[in-house]
Amino acid sequence: MFHTEDRLERLHELTGGWPLLVDRAHRLYTELDDPDEVLRRLAGLRTDRTRAREFADATGVYADPLLAAGYRELDKEFADGSFEWENAVTAVALGSEVEEDEAHWIVACLDALQVFDRDGGELCLEPLLRDCVTLRA
Incomplete structure (x- = not known):
């Protein structure tokens, strides 16, 4: 289709590889038979607050209040930067005021929901989801 x-x-830029968006x-x-129009849509x-909210909700990040709070803490603490697993646990534990086991x-x-991109041992928040979560707020 997108040959x-x-x-x-x-x-890939527009979907982030998320199966829902692909x-x-x-x-x-299938409806339009026009790959360029699909990409435009x-x-x-x-930029669409409603669609961003639907996507963010569909990822499961908001399925549990602890997950949503943890994601917000990671976004607040690391913004566009990278971080290590243990730093993420510490940020969630301190920011959400939960015990370390719960932060783990x-x-x-969140990792199982694929909200992180990896570069070796470094993590960062997946950019498309992060943009949609920001727009959702």
């Missing part, structure tokens, strides 16, 4: 290198790069792109392509996610659980759950 040129430019379109594939743009698709599936949406596939459905749109996907681009609105980062929160960070592990």
